[in-house]
Amino acid sequence: MSELTYLEAISDALRLEMRTDPSVVLMGEDVAGFGGAFKVTSGFLNEFGEDRVIDTPISEEAIVGTAVGMGISGLRPVCEFQFADFVACGFDQLVNVAGKLHYRLGLAAPITIRLPTGGGFAGGPFHSQNPEAWLMHAPGIKVVAPSSPADAKGLLTSAIRDPNPVVFCEHKHLYRRTKGPVEEESYATPFTARRVRQGDDLAIFTYGAMVEAATEAVESLEGASIEILDLRSLVPLDVDAIVETAGRCSKVLIVDEANGTCAAGAQVASLIAEHCFEQLDGPIRRIAAPDVPIPFSPPLEAAVLPGVERIREAARDLLDY
Amino acid sequence: MSELTYLEAISDALRLEMRTDPSVVLMGEDVAGFGGAFKVTSGFLNEFGEDRVIDTPISEEAIVGTAVGMGISGLRPVCEFQFADFVACGFDQLVNVAGKLHYRLGLAAPITIRLPTGGGFAGGPFHSQNPEAWLMHAPGIKVVAPSSPADAKGLLTSAIRDPNPVVFCEHKHLYRRTKGPVEEESYATPFTARRVRQGDDLAIFTYGAMVEAATEAVESLEGASIEILDLRSLVPLDVDAIVETAGRCSKVLIVDEANGTCAAGAQVASLIAEHCFEQLDGPIRRIAAPDVPIPFSPPLEAAVLPGVERIREAARDLLDY
C-alpha cells in the first residue's frame, strides 16, 4: 500500500496497464511532452515513446473517431480530453459511432475516454461541467466516476481492459486534494457500487466529488445511522445495490454535482420510486446543481454547487420526517 | 378551424410567422428548392424567396452557430435538422454557445431548432432517436414536443417568438398519420402541460407520439378513471401541473419513447417522488425504450419502442395495485 493522490492513482493505473499491455496507447492534446493539462501523464513520453503517447491536433471528434478505428484495429486507446466540457465537441462520434458499434456490427471498440469533470475551483461555465448524464442517455457507453484514489486506479484499470467504450469521469477537484491508500500492484475494480458508510435510517446515493461532501456532511449528525452508497459506476448502474440499500434504509437522499434535470440522480430516484415504494418512509430528496451554467465567481459557484451544508440540512430534514 | 395533419400544422405556423415577421428566416439542408426532407417547407421558397428560405451546406455545427449569430444580429432563424439524430453533430454549438449565451452575456439568441424525432417506421438506429433529454440536461435551452396538430402549430409559433433557443421536437411518426382541428389564425400556445383526458385513479404523464399510444391504451380499460397529462413542454417543465395531477390521482405511470436512462420520464418520476410522497398509493411506474439503439426490422423495433400494449398492461397493474 502506498498513499497516493487521486491524480497519482490515475497515472499509476495508466502506467501499469501500459507496462503490461503493449496495445494500450494514450492520446490527447498535450499529453506527450507536456504530460497533459493536469500532468496526469507526466513522464509517460519518456517511458513509452511517442508511438504510445501521442499529442493530437485539437480535434475532439477525431480523437474519439480515430480511437474507435484504432480500437478495431487491435489497440486499446486511452484518450484524454482537456476538460470534460469538451465532450460536446466529440459528442457525435461518441454516441453515434462508438456507442452503437457493437449492437449494430458486432465489433468491439475497446476505448477509454478520460474526462476531467466538475467544479469547485472557479473554473467557470466551460471548465466545470459534469456531463455524465448525457452519456448515460446514450446506449452502448459505460460511464464510471470514482471518488477515491483506490477506486480511481481500479476503475481505470477495468475501463482500459473493457472491450467497450468507457467514459472515465475523473473529478478535477479531487486530483490533488484527495489522498488515500492504494495497492501497489495492478487491480481491476468491478463496475458496481461501493458502500462507503453503513447505516439504517437514511441512505445517501452519490458519486464523484459529492461522496466526500456527503461523508463530511453526515459526520456531524450525531446519533443518526446513515448509509452512503458511492455509485462509482453509472453505466452499468448497480440497481441491486441501490434497491437493497434504499429498501433497507427507507429514507433516501440523492446527491449530484451535475445540473439537476435528467441527471444521474433523476435516474436513481426513478428506480427507487418504482422498486422500493413499499419500503419508503419519506419523500425521495434530491440535491443537485440548479439548471444554470456553473458561474465563475466563488460566491456564485458556491451558491450553485451542492455542498456539505445543503446535504447536511436535507439529511436532517429527512431523518426528522 | 380546418382539419390539418401534424405536418401541415407545422408548415402553417412557419408560414404565418414568416408572413407577419420579416425577421423570421428558415434554414437547413434542402429546405428551399426541395422543401425539406419531409416537405414541411414545400412552396416556401416561392413565397418568401431565397434570402429567407436558405439551403445550407451539410454543417450542423454551423447551422446552429450561425443561427446564433443571425439571432444576435436581429433575425429569428428557424433551423431544420433532417433528422433529430443529427443533433449530436451540432451539439457543441447548441449546448455551449446557444444555451449559455444569455446567462453569461445577457444576449438573446432567438433561434428555433426543428428536430424530426422518433421511430415507428423502420428508420433504424440513426433515424429514430428521441434526443430531448440531452437538451433538458443542458441549461438555457427550451424544449417542446407537441403531440397534436393544434399544439404543433401553437407551440411552434411560441418557439419562434421566444427570445431563447428553443428545440422543437416534431415526431415524424405523427407527420401524416395524425390529423386534427387547427385554428386558421396564428396563435401562441404557452409552454405548459395540457390535460388530454381527465381522471382520478391513475395519471399518465407523457408527450409526443406516446400521447396517442396512451390514449388508445386506456380507452379499452373500462370503468377506470385515468388522467393523461401531455407534458408538451419539457423545458420549462410544468411542475405545478405534474405535482397537482400526481397528487390527485395517487398512482402514476410515465411513458417515454426515448431510451429510459436519464430520460424526461426519469425527471418527472423524481419530481413526483420528491413532491407527492404522501399522496402516492403505488410505485411510480415508467415505460420507456430500453437502452439500446433503435433497431430497424419491424419486429425488433416493436419490441423496443413502447406501445399501446405495454402501456395498457402497466396501467392495469397500477390500477390493481
Add this chain to the structure above:
Amino acid sequence: MGLGANNVDADARPGGSELLTSNDRVALLRYLLLMRAVEGKGLALYKQGKVPGSFYDGRGQEAISVGATFALGPGDPVCPLIRDMGAHLVKGTSVEAIFGQYLGRAEGVSGGREGNIHFGERRLGVLGMVSMLPDMMVVATGLAMGFKLRGEERCAVSFFGDGATSVGDWHEAMNWAGVYRLPVIFILENNGWAYSTPTNKQYAVPPLERARGYGVEARSVDGNDVEAVFEATHDARLAALRGDGPTLIECRTMRMHGHGAHDDMSYVPTELVEEWSSRDPIDRYSKRLRRDLELDVDSLRTEISETVAEAAEAALAMPMPDPEEATSGVFCEDQSGATLGLGEAPWSGFSASEVQQAAA
C-alpha cells in the same frame, strides 16, 4: 448546376489498366452487373412494399465502389456509404444476406438491426456506415493509425460524397491523416448533388483543391470508368503501403436515381440526366469487354439476374428476427469474438493478379 467541373471524356482512355488480366476484367464487369442487379431487385421489392423503411442505391456510380475495392488487398478494410454496394460485393458479402438485410430478416447481414445499406460484414473487413456524414472517414483514419502504429502493411478506405465535405469531421479526418501521414484512401464520389443541393451551394471551391492543403495527395478520375478508379486506388494503395501517406481520389460521376426511392429528383435538369445516361459505367465497360475480349455480356447478365432472383427468393423465405433478441449485445462481453476480419475477398486487384499468375 452543380456539375460544371465534371467534364468526363467518355471512353477516352484507350487500353485501360495494364495491371488487369482478362479474368480480372470479367470479374469487374460481373461485380458491376451484380451491384446493379441487386439494387434493381431491392428497389423492386421496396416498391412492392416488402422492404421496410426507406431505400437508397448507387445507380450510375457502380464503377466507383467496385473499382476501388477491387484494388485492395484482403486485409484492407473499407467503409462504404449508401452508394457503395460494390464494396460489399467485392469483399465477398453474400447476396442472400444482403437481401435478408433489405428485408430486415434474421439472416440479413445485421440480423435486422440495421436497415437498407447500413451494414457491414466485419469478418470481411467491411465497416458498416453510420448516417452521420462523414464520420466513417474519421474511423478509417483511425484504422490507418492503428496499422501504422502496429507496423502492419495495410491501408483503410473510406468513401464519401461531395455534400459530406462540408461537415467538420471531414476536416478533422483530412487534417489528422495529413499530420500523421497515414495509409488511408479517401474516395470522393462527386456526383454533383447532395440530396437536392448542388455543389455550388455546398462549397465555393471544389474539395479536390483543398486536399493538398492538408498534405493529402489528390487526383481526379472519371468515376464512370471502372478501370480508372481501380488504377487510381491501386496507386494510392501502393503509396499508402510505402509510407507516402494519404490520398484523396475524386471520382466524377452522377447519381442516376433520387437521393432515395422517395425522391423523383425533379430538381435535376433532364438534359443532365440524359447526358450522364450516355456515360453509363456498365454500358461502357460492357462495350469495351465485348470488343476487347469478345465477352458474351448478355449471358453474363442473365446468369447474374438468375443468381440475384434466387438470392432474393431465399431471403424472402428467411424468418424475421426474434423480438427477444432486440436488446442483447449493446455491450461486448467477449472481445475475441468481435474483431475485424482480415478479409476473404477472392479478388483484390493487383494482388489477385499475382495470385492468379502464381496459380497459372
Add this chain to the structure above:
Amino acid sequence: MGLGANNVDADARPGGSELLTSNDRVALLRYLLLMRAVEGKGLALYKQGKVPGSFYDGRGQEAISVGATFALGPGDPVCPLIRDMGAHLVKGTSVEAIFGQYLGRAEGVSGGREGNIHFGERRLGVLGMVSMLPDMMVVATGLAMGFKLRGEERCAVSFFGDGATSVGDWHEAMNWAGVYRLPVIFILENNGWAYSTPTNKQYAVPPLERARGYGVEARSVDGNDVEAVFEATHDARLAALRGDGPTLIECRTMRMHGHGAHDDMSYVPTELVEEWSSRDPIDRYSKRLRRDLELDVDSLRTEISETVAEAAEAALAMPMPDPEEATSGVFCEDQSGATLGLGEAPWSGFSASEVQQAAA
C-alpha cells in the same frame, strides 16, 4: 519547432499605414500599453491570490487585437479570444470593469458569471468567447450572414489561434463564409504553439494555404507590427463592405507567456523566446513613435500605469456578487434588453480619421 514559416522582418515596413493620423498612432500605442499594463497588473493580482481560477494573457500579441479592432467601425462586432484584451479595450470596455471581471466582482463585466477573459460587453459589440475553439468563428459568420441578409453595411470579426484550425468548426465556418461570400474577417494569431503543441503537430500544411480552398481571401502579416495588422484589417473590412466576401488574415507572432499563468512554457526553446523578445510589438512601436512623432512614451507609460493601478484599486473595493443572483437570467425574458449594441468605440481606424478630419 512550430515557427519555421514565421519569418518576421522586424521594422522592415518604413512609413506604416498612410491612413493613420498622428493622433491615431498615439492612440494605438496607448492601447498597446494599456493592454500590457492591464494584463501585467492582472497577473500580479493573480500571483497574490486575489484572482480566482486561472489566468491567461496575450503578452507579445498585443498588436493583433489592438490593430485589428482599431480598423473597425463602431458597428462591427468582434469575437475576441484569450489573447485579445486589446479588442475589449479598443471597443471601450472600462478598465475598472475588467479588473472587476478578473476578481469575480459584482461590477465586473460579467458580474462574476464568467472568469478571466471570457467576457464581452454586448453594448459595445463585443461577444464574449466560449472555451470551445473556434466556435466563435461560426457565430461571427452568422453575424455576417445577418448583416448581409438585412442589408447592413457591417462586418464581423473573429480571432482564432493556429491550434484552433484543426477543429471541425473552423472548416464549417470557413466553408460557410465562402459559400455565402459573407462580410466576415477571420484573424489567425499564428504564434506557433497551441498550449505545448507546435504547429507541425497541428497541421501538415499552414492554414493560410487552405484559405483559398474555401473562397476566402488570405494574407499574412507581421503580427507584431500594429500598423500592418491595422492596414490588413482595414482592407479586409472594405472588401467585406463592398460585398467581396471574407478574408483570413494570418498574423505571425509569438505567445511570450505560457498558455496560462500555471505554464512555465519550458517546452519552448529559450533562443526562440529571445528572438521574439527583440521583436516586441510595443518596443518597436514605441521606438517608431519616439522617432517619428517625438512622443514622450515614458510619460504615456506612467500615465497608463497610474490609470491601471487606480482601476485595480477600485475593483478591489467592489463587492462580490450576491449569491442570490446565481440562478437568475438563464433564460431571456425580454429580448429588447438583450441585443448587441452598435458600439461606442471612440476609435475605429479609418472612420475615426474621417471623423477627426471633419472635427478638425
